[in-house]
Amino acid sequence: MDLTVLKWLDKTAAVYADKTVFSDKETSLTFSQLNHYSKSIGTYLARKVSPCSPVVVMSGRHVLTPACYLGVVRAGCFYAPMDASMPAARLNQILGVIRAPIMLVDREHAQIAETLDFSGEILILEDILETPAEEALLEKACAGLTGTSPLYVIFTSGSTGVPKGVITSHQSLMCYIDAVCKVLSMDETDVLGNQSPLDYIAAIRDIYIPVKLGASTVILPKNEFSMPAKLFETLNAYHVTTLCWSVAGVELPARLGAFDVIKPEFVKKVCFSGSVMPCKYLKIWQEHLPDVLYVNQYGPTEATASCTYYVVSEKVEDSTVLPIGVPYENYRILLLNEDHTATAPGDIGEICVSGPILALGYYGNPEKTAESFLQNPLNPNYRELIYKTGDLGRFREDGVLEFHGRKDRQIKHMGHRIELSEIEGTAAEIPGVEECCALYQKEKELLYLFYSGTASSKEITLHFRKVLPAFMVPRKLVNLESVPHLPNGKVDMQTLKTYFK
16 A cells, blocks of 8 residues: 555656656657655755655656656645745745745746745755655655644635645545546556646645556646637647646636637536536536536635535426536535534535544644534544534435535625525526626625626626515625636635725
């Protein structure tokens, strides 16, 4: 049994030495080169830091970034990726939490690194790529690694304004990748097209599926997602077979009419996650690529990316709401009431996750860890941790899980409990509404609907009045050229709140 991702890399580097593992618009790496760079970086770091230390990585959208991550692991350490495009204040917050002795940056971002509040040593990635590997040193550095050793720390937003560092182990990552590969029927012939930022949780599929199987990943140019016809040309040029994208990434080409110009000829598998899929756009994909496997994924970073999946076997309509499916292998889902009792069959409860795929907790924050990762209240007999997602769900009679919004997206307005996601779902049915987000200004008791598209406020209001009670009709409609997004593809609600009046 392989206990660390390094065992995967050792095997694939031996079998697929001359095969391309990662490529971008500028260059590519073979498995042999990836292994060589990981050992060079690992050797340099192992001379500098003790095993089990965090190493901050700030590197761009190119093939050396995965090599950098694996180099950190070769040193017996774990990596904490940062996006250099974030505000300096945010980067400094992350550095304050992780307190790493080393920051590893590519030359492009060295100047930014120098401006940050970092007291450790800054290393330039390109300067250490050809460090002669010392196998004995690397073996000693990794001697203490086990399946439960940390692999990476990915930072997500925190309710107090301080980012939370979610710690994921080798075992958790490997369980998830094994499960996804089975559902998507992945093998060494597959080529993934990477959309997610490489510092974000969704990128683990694009990085580690090739490392496990001998498949390949193309790091797609970020600017092409605003030119989807060009994006599809790139998919064809690289014979991309598999897309593991955010919902926004799948939606955009359909919304901007890319299929009217060209279609991706080699794509066979499309999985999406991060938010609710507007099925009027998935319908366009199905019409043009009817033989593709479409998979809806759901899950938080704390449960290693995605914990449930739903294979979309039906032809969707504009109004279709996809369920989030069944648990991946090695995941267990339970629904709890507010008092931590089990929900009755057919009732809505908070989605909770257990299994070996749970994160190790939040880095340097035992209080928040204890609050979110707790003993399963339904099991008094032995230690079994669960993670409370804050999301609401309901099991259908056939055991398939439905998503019913976030607990914190449920508001009380004019004496009524309202799911903001229901308002968004209603708006998404309206012709001319491309994207939307419903928010509530509690102080003034105002329901807002932010949207992009050509629909008029009159058309939207008339539709709402036909299908929803008056207290659910948004009073404020704000038409935007585009709805703002975070780097992970989710709607940037904080920016939208600046439109409150």
